[in-house]
Every structure is written in C-alpha cells, then in structure tokens.
Amino acid sequence: MSEPSWMMETSDRIQAVERMQEAERGGPLLSIRNLSKSFPIRRGLLGRTAGEVRAVNDVSFDIARGETLSLVGESGCGKTTTGRSILRLIEPTAGRIDFDGRDVRRLGATGLREIRREMQIIFQDPVSSLNPRMTIGAAIREGITIHRLAEGSAADAKVQQLLEEVGLRGEYATRYPHEFSGGQRQRIGIARALAVEPRFIVCDEPVSALDVSVQAQVINLLRDLQRERQLTYLFIAHDLSVVKHMSDRVAVMYLGKIVELAPAEDLYREPMMPYTQALLSAVPVANPRIEKTRILLEGDVPSPASPPSGCVFHPRCHHPAKDAACAHIVPPLEEKAPGHFAACIKQLPTGVSWETQQEAGGVNPPVRYLPVVKQLARVDKSAPPIGRHS
C-alpha cells in the first residue's frame, strides 16, 4: 500500500503540497471524506457472504487544530467504528482520511506506526485496556520505548511526570492495574496515550463507565490537558450532557450516517434534524421543576443490515411534513443555518426542490419545524467559542 512520495501521481503531489500549505495556514488537522465501513454477514457452514452491515456509510467531516468534535448517537450508530477506522484499528472499506496532509489509508506498516505516535486513543473500559500483569509504569513506558522518545532514567522521569500530569502520584508507577479505582485507571489510560506526545486523541466513551463525581474529574482533566498541550480531540460518547461540556462541534450519527453537524451551542439550542430533536428531548433532566416537551420515538433503531430506504430515520420520524418522498430521497447533509448542517428534506431551507419531492410522491411541502424543547432554552451565549472551526 505504502508508496514513496516520488511515486505519487503528480496531481496527488500537488494536492499534498496544497494541503501542507493549508496546514501552515491552520487548516483542518484531520479531514475525513466519504468514509465507509461494511462488515460482511456470513451464513452457513462455508461462511458465504449473505449480505453486509454498513456500520459507517459515507461519512465526511473535518476537525480543526485544537478543536473537539464529538460523535454522538445510540448503540450501533457507527460512532465507535468511525473513530477506530480513522486510526485504522479497523480497516475502512472506502473513503479518504487525511491527517495533517498525510493520506492515512495509503500508509504502510512503518508509516502507520509513525502516524500513530501522533494519533492516540483512550478506550471506554480502562480495565480491559490495561495488561493486568504489567505495572502501570511499564505500560506507560511502552510507547516511549517503541517510539524511542527516551531511554533509561530519562524514560523513568517521563513516566513520573506523566503520572503527575494526570493527577496520580509518581511512585504509583510500580503498582499494578488492580490496585486502582475506575477513575484512576482511566487516568492511567490517559497518561499512556499522552506518553508518545500525540497531537490528536480519539476519546472513545472515556467517562461512560465512571461514577458521576469521578466522571467530572476526568472531563476536567481532559479539558485541561487539551489546553496545555494544544490537543485535538474526536470525542465519542452517547451521553449528550457530557458531550455538551466537552465539544466545540457535535456530529449526530444514526444508522451509520451523520444526520446533523453543528457548533455545540447551536445544535443544543436549535436541533434541526428530527432525530436530534427526539434524542435531546429524551435526556432526563435533573430538575423536577423544568417542564419538558418530550418527543417519544416509536420502536427501535432498524437493523443496519437492511436500513430503510431514503432517509434512514423516516419510519420513526415525527416531522409534521413527513411523507412518501422521505422514503425515496436520500437527504443530503445541507447547511440549514450558518455552520449548521442537517440531513432532512422537510426542514427548511432545503436544496431538494418541492418539485423533486412531489415527483417522489411528496404531498407535504417542507416547513421549518423546531418543536420547543424548554430545557434546552437556557444556553449561555456569552461564553466564547474555543477553537471553533468555521
């Protein structure tokens, strides 16, 4: 797969130069285009392929330097597969992944090892991601050694310094994972990711397994580290409140597709895609006095092996203008307000004309539908956006 740079097509080389120039100007650190991942469904004794599950289906987004983009959605929406595909921990089926001007999908073993020094991952379950027979010092030191960042006593010192940076004592280096609590183990996972001085970290549900008080400690730690080390995060989570506190921008996924992508503040204040509206309205609010307008979705998420035609959300959709056109037209992710993208042909404005919709059996013209979700109304607008990618 890997080719030396002189073997690249001229056009690719020009593009690479352009990307480097863009990078110097502060362009996106990570750029994903049309990323897809299908898993074959095998049946019978011979393991014949009987179909496929499109876990990630034509996903595109950019992440700016220093930004946190969150992927949010329910089980099976493809958020974790997307995160792992970017690091090629899962090999994507199609699409392009550019990290700081380098085409990640074309890297060979050596190139991949090098780029993974810059791209790290923090897993949900800190217990199963740590080797129980290795001291945590050795686990953190592994990356330092592999990438030859330090040796001997210099490496020891670095391990100590990393432990202190994540809020643990340096002398803990000689202990084993079982001696730590869940929150402490997640701190160890973070220290291990930081050991190789990455610029980009995929945080895959890093606080989902933690109790509320410890969860807040880890969220604050991740945000402090981001500021101190100018880190860029892809934050994957199902908890919408946590996501709100972590993100500059948020992408909502449903059945392998991004259905809405917007600056966090806008998305939480005025969700455009009916699925996002339902999702936000479903979050229990820890205030018995707040009146809630709850949109209850019918049924379950359909199987990704046979997703609905047209808009994948249409069988469960509550948009008042929903009609036959929704079952026929695949809604493009289009800009509904500045920087606010959503995939819904019934939500104004839309580039899918009324004539086109009528030809597809549409009977209800698109409208602007923003059901009032009172608990979302009190969003502070005074807070300056941090590193928002415009």
Add this chain to the structure above:
Amino acid sequence: MTEPLLSVENLRTWFHTGDAVAKAVDGVSFSIGSGETLGIVGESGCGKSVTALSILRLVQQPGRIESGSRIMFEGKDLVTLDDAAMRDIRGNRISMIFQEPMSALNPVFTVGDQVAEVARIHGHGSRRDAWNRAVEMLSLTGIPAPEERAKEYPHQLSGGMRQRVLIAMALIMNPALVIADEPTTALDVTIQAQILELLVDLQKRFGTSILMITHDLGVIAETASRVVVMYCGEVVEEAEVDTLFAAAHHPYTEGLMHAMPQLSEPRARLNVIPGSVPAPTDWPSGCRFRDRCPYSWERCEREHPPLYEISPTHTSRCHLAVEPEHRANPHPPLVEQLGVSV
C-alpha cells in the same frame, strides 16, 4: 400519615470475608407509602443495590442481614420470615426489575414461558390461563404483536423489548411493590425515555409502589416523589424531590448535583467531588464524607453525625444542621490537602 407499605428499620447487611467485614449497608432506614415512588440515589459501592437485595432476602453468602435489622412489609418482618413465606412474597407481592435484562432472562425458554411461569407459580390457574395472562401483560407493556413475540427467545428481542418483558414479569401478579434497580442504565436514551414513561404509566394504572434505584439524578427527578441519598452504606439525606433539587443540605448531595453535566447549563468547568468512595471494610470514623468535604471541621472527625431534621420532610446526616456557620468558609477538602490523588 397512614401505615407505610414498606418500612426498613436500621438495616445492616454486612459481608464477612475472612479477616474483614464489609459493611455494605450500615444502619439504613426509610419507608415507602402505597402508590409512592421512592428514589434511592448514590454512586457505585454506596449500598443501594444491596439494600434492594436485602428487602427480597436475595443477599448471598458471605453477606448477612445482621440482627436488629427490620424490614416491615404488610405487617410482617421480612428479615425473620421463613423461606416458604418469603417465596410467596417474591415475584408476587414484591417484584424486581434488574438492570441487565439479558442476564435476568433465561436464554433457553421463550419470553412468554418465562412471564407465564411467574403466574403459574403464584397463581392457581391452568397453563393456558397463565399463558394468556402473560400475552396480555406483554401487550400492556407495549410489545407489538405480543402473541408472536411471546413465542420468541430473549436473544431475538432488542434491549428495550427485553426490558419490557422484565416489566411484564414484574407486574403480572399485580405486586404492591416493584423494586427497579437501575432499570434503564443499560438502555439508549430514547429507549430509556420509553421505558420510564411506561413505568410511570403502569404505576398510575395499577397503583403500585416503586423503589427506584439509580445513580442518575435525571431519572430520579423524572420519576420519584421522595428521594433517599446514600453514601458509604448510610442514608445521608432524605427529602421530597423538589426540595432535594432546589435546596440540598448535605455536602455530598450538593457535590453530586454540581458534578453532573447538565444540558441546560453552559459549557463550563465542572465542579468535582475530590477523592473517591472509601472501601466498605474501612469506613472513616466520624462523618464518612469528611475527607472529601469542603466544610468539615473538628466535630466531623470526632462525632458520627445523626440524621438531623431540617424540616418535617427533610433529614440530613451533617453537623451543618446544628452549626450552619461552617458553611460560610469552605476549604480544600482533606484529600486535597494531603495531596492524595484520586
């Protein structure tokens, strides 16, 4: 107030493991009225699940309900009831909904059989009656095409559908009390909304009391009328739900509320409770929260706080109730002063 349906008095459930005693539940008292939903909230290891298991006498060795504990239910003390009488109560008068529906269901029987089994054990109807009743219950819990679904096995159903099956099982005998232990924790948020709505709806219809155990203050706010906050095997605060959210008294409850990210709040640094929950074999002396508390003073180390009455419907296990002046000057908690990392 009329006689409560369930009244737990000084419940102590300890685990005797070799050289140590883990005091998982250590002197818990609360009561539930008829048709009421009482929430128990707390973090892992606070003793909330062991409390639930104790009520049903499902605590396994080396766990033991210590003498002096009383669990009064419909005029009987469940702690001293014989096994046969206890079996009559389980699933019949008190039933339980567990967190993980996949492990609570038997994979080799159809869900209809499993729901009907409850009716056959406790009711005296025929196999056919029990089956019909099961199908009716499945239909009440909002399972589409219940006749066909009843013939399916647990693995053929989604997580939300399995939780509906468990609810059908819990409600088929029309029990007086349902204990729901984190009933929606394993579910996605839109499915959680469906299940909570269903529970509230069925409660209204059958007048069942619910003991809702959860770590999620949001779930508590939406379902419970009264809340018990647990920490280190004890009740640290009890109040009406509105009071608790508007005017929490105990510093731990306060800390939990602030530590929880909220949709309605701006993106800001979260407040944290420093440190972590101590081990149940070694609860701190005096106030069990003092090392993590920003207000603690000398009395907190010396004297284990009783449950003080803040108002007739509000109690708090914190000396601030009698010495409120200490709230005025918060300090870094002891765990931070000692440089003990979390």
